[in-house]
Amino acid sequence: MxxxxxxxxxxxxxxxxxxxxxxxxxxxxxxxxxxxxxxxxxxxxxxxxxxxxxxxxxxxxxxxxxxxxxxxxxxxxxxxxxxxxxxxxxxxxxxxxxxxxxxxxxxxxxxxxxxxxxxxxxxxxxxxxxxxxxxxxxxxxxxxxxxxxxxxxxxxxxxxxxxxxGQLTLLAGLGEALAGSCGPVTLVRPDSIAGDQLPQLLDSGLQARGHAKSVDQLAAEDLTEYDKQSQQALERATSDPQKTGCVVPELGDRTATFMDNFQRAREDYPKVKTAAEVGSVDQTVINSTGGASGPYEGSYITGWYPVASDxxxxxxxxxxxxxxxxxxxxxxxxxxxxxxxxxxxxxxxxxxxxxxxxxxxxxxxxxxxxxxxxxxxxxxxxxxxxxxxxxxxxxxxxxxxTDVNVQRVKGGLLQSANKKALDMTEILENADLN
Structure with missing residues (x-):
């Protein structure tokens, strides 16, 4: 043959x-x-x-x-x-x-x-x-x-x-998704050259939908606990009492550590939401952190592909x-x-x-x-x-x-939150990525 x-x-x-x-x-x-x-x-x-x-x-x-x-x-x-x-x-x-x-x-x-x-x-x-x-x-x-x-x-x-x-599209897409559902948005990210690009990416999506820029909260790269940073992020996310704030942790390998501290601190701020992109959080992370009872329940997550149940x-x-x-x-x-x-x-x-x-x-x-x-x-x-x-x-x-699928954690599972993928081409073309 x-x-x-x-x-x-x-x-x-x-x-x-x-x-x-x-x-x-x-x-x-x-x-x-x-x-x-x-x-x-x-x-x-x-x-x-x-x-x-x-x-x-x-x-x-x-x-x-x-x-x-x-x-x-x-x-x-x-x-x-x-x-x-x-x-x-x-x-x-x-x-x-x-x-x-x-x-x-x-x-x-x-x-x-x-x-x-x-x-x-x-x-x-x-x-x-x-x-x-x-x-x-x-x-x-x-x-x-x-x-x-x-x-x-x-x-x-x-x-x-x-x-x-990659992360380029996911963060821009996350900003677009959060613009219509969040009040103040706090981005917690590493104090590093690589981390310096993250606010522009998230803000490109937020501002494209008429939202204010995120609050840029830096954290040292070598931290082993985030009690102080969690408290600061929650306070900033609730700066407008009329709106529900959101916290977006983008700390790479240390995101899970931050979320452990954040979940304890959030007991006094029950209305604050979290959000992330699949580069930091996916279904395996959600499962390992408690599923429906974990810190990501209700969170928006942006991903590249349809949800696994598709x-x-x-x-x-x-x-x-x-x-x-x-x-x-x-x-x-x-x-x-x-x-x-x-x-x-x-x-x-x-x-x-x-x-x-x-x-x-x-x-x-x-x-x-x-x-x-x-x-x-x-x-x-x-x-x-x-x-x-x-x-x-x-x-x-x-x-x-440049497609991004918006998902939300419900019952510990990632579920689709949009009927079709968002095309991030125009938003990223207009973003200041330099």
Whole structure:
């Protein structure tokens, strides 16, 4: 079985013409199609002696800070599923994983390992240290597909193909969401260069809807308790007794510590709301902090994708059930797991476009650069990466998905709070991000 694999819209009838219906089960065909180009060959039709296509997924694991074990675990499940269907154009995927340990040195080592292993792409990964891992990837022209948006380099590097808008879109979207429901808004953020950009992002959404700027409350980066900061934030959020104030903690790894202190202090300020973005808080954090009885109940949370209960995630959940049942590292509600799922759809679409040609990092990158449009089942807008993206003028040339989904915690679960995603393009174009 050689040549280009049929497109998603024609896979079923074309496959039926090529093999008897008894060769494939209906379940296998449905899940194969769900990967939007993931199955270039069917069981029993792998090319004899075909070589493997190496890919890499990395994330921090077993550290004292941010951990994303679900991302490489999800990658493993996807690779097992694709290979169980015969691979991609008759070639099996081989996954290489790496632990970046939340360390710039380890992140650079992971990137060098990707170079040494000659992977075709780094896919669906998480690291905060773009300045450490992009130089080796750029030197070897290895595409970085679907990072978490944890560093600005993901939106500027020529080898980066982000599938979401990172913190840029989430904070702007959060400001827009809070403008109509909050009185005074207090932003608690690190006293650092990285933290200096956060007020502009949040305020861009607030002011676009006629709200006043947030109160910018700084906190030292190395604090281990936030009793004083929690009290100050609550007092500022209640400066207008006629309106319900909101507190937005943006403290990275220390957000959970702040929220512990804040929850105790809030007993005297029951009307104050909290809000966050999925880069700081997702369903796994909500679960670990008490769910419906925790500090995030009632909070607005902005995310990149639809809520986990949305039917558009059904195919991902089927693959998890089939290939990773009982693996508690994989939570379908985790934004990292979701990002990995979408990123692999991009990779598989590129490999499908390449067809029977050489599946190399150069060819994957060239295929993506040539204007390939990737459908993700409406989990995101159609994705493509032109030379100049939507926000090139603002300095983020690789940012192509500016959609934000507003969610609210009800009964301990993230639930959709808007009928359709908010497009942050215009707001971010007008924001002062310098």
């Amino acid at each position: 050689t040549g280009r694999r049929p497109t998603l819209s024609t896979i079923l009838p074309t496959t039926h013409r090529r093999v008897r219906a008894s060769a494939l089960s209906a379940v296998a065909m449905t899940a194969c199609a769900s990967l939007a180009a993931g199955c270039g060959a069917v069981p029993g039709f792998s090319a004899a002696g075909s070589d493997e296509i190496k890919v890499m997924t990395w994330a921090p694991q077993e550290t004292g800070a941010t951990n994303k074990p679900g991302m490489p675990a999800m990658a493993s499940a996807i690779v097992r599923w694709v290979n169980s269907q015969g691979g991609v154009n008759g070639r099996k995927l081989k996954l290489v994983t790496c632990n970046d340990h939340n360390s710039s040195v380890s992140a650079a080592n992971c990137a060098q390992r990707a170079v040494d292993q000659n992977v075709v792409a780094v896919v669906g990964s998480y690291s905060q240290f773009g300045d450490s891992y992009f130089p080796p990837l750029e030197g070897a022209a290895i595409p970085y597909i679907g990072g978490y948006g944890a560093s600005n380099e993901e939106f500027t590097s020529p080898v980066s193909y982000p599938v979401n808008g 039917k558009r995630w059904d195919q991902m959940k089927k693959v998890i059930s089939k290939e990773a049942f009982g693996d508690n590292r994989i939570d379908p509600a985790d934004a990292g797991v979701q990002t990995t799922w979408i990123a692999y759809q991009v990779l598989l679409a590129a490999l499908n476009k390449i067809g029977g040609g050489d599946a190399t990092s150069d060819n994957v990158r060239r295929t993506l650069n040539a204007g390939l449009k990737v459908s993700t089942g409406d989990l995101t807008p159609s994705l493509s990466w032109p030379y100049q993206g939507k926000l090139s003028a603002a300095g983020f040339s690789r940012l192509v998905n």
